[in-house]
């Protein structure tokens with residue numbers, strides 16, 4: 401007789417607990433479905449939405465990543481002092497003359513690999529690409545994927561997989577590395593939306609002098625705009641580096657190096673004017689300008705990664721007319737280094753040239769480069785309000 405009420409009571413308790421658990425589960429599902437704001441899937445490898453930072457309110461239709469080889473920040477400052485039109489126009493927006501190269505390399509190709517892949521040279525996710533002079537062929541392992549041991553996606557992968565037109569226009573033959581790494585046979589299948597194919601760079605072109613590169617990019621942008629397509633392009637001007645190697649990175653007024661910087665300024669001016677003159681490009685096109693390294697240590701080269709002459713570089717974002725903004729002031733996750741401070745990979749987070757790729761993708765409203773490490777949060781411009789055209 402004593403046991404019966406206990407058994408009934410146990411059943412009742414069990415039923416109440418079951419109903420309560422069911423209610424909690426249903427409530428949790430309802431709350432999750434209706435009120436969750438976090439993406440359920442956040443693995444960078446399969447990401448289709450920007451991580452971390454909010455998306456840009458009005459994405460640009462075209463972004464040009466412009467690398468001026470061996471352009472020192474004090475040479476840019478000098479051009480501004482002289483009132484040169486190109487850099488004066490380009491620096492009407494977020495910029496810094498205190499950006500950094502890769503912490504372990506101040507030579508051309510490893511730093512450009514960083515710009516387009518969002519990776520540093522060293523580390524588990526490092527791109528590990530060392531050759532800068534004689535490139536191995538594809539059969540000899542001359543792709544980014546072979547050097548790293550697994551596929552290394554680029555900013556072109558993300559843009560192309562999202563249906564944008566892409567280009568790589570350079571003035572040094574060794575940039576064939578990027579065509580070798582992202583041509584039909586080497587590029588990864590497109591898992592995003594419609595299949596845009598495995599060739600990630602639509603237009604690959606070379607010109608010995610900057611004038612030729614600028615002509616090609618202006619034609620590419622006009623072509624993309626005429627087709628109603630959006631685009632991501634990378635262009636490289638080698639002239640300043642070539643002059644530096646021949647006549648040193650000489651900052652004396654009237655030097656050949658500074659005369660060459662003036663020529664680059666005129667090319668920047670020409671590109672900006674061209675964009676402004678085309679109604680289909682104006683207000684819809686952004687430029688991200690940086691450099692692979694400075695120069696002067698040793699005097700006619702840039703091979704010493706510990707030298708501020710080599711590791712200090714500019715990083716500039718141009719989106720049309722606006723107010724000059726200190727890029728560090730609007731990037732709370734970044735630490736401004738002292739002018740003599742290199743900042744190693746573990747010693748702080750300066751703005752680096754390797755930020756270019758993920759910054760460009762953010763400006764286009766696209767997610768970051770999968771498995772990249774530099775700028776993958778896409779918060780470089782988080783404090784910037786884009787001026788409306």
Ligand SMILES: [Zn+2]
Nearest residue numbers: 470508641645
């Ligand atoms: Zn060089």
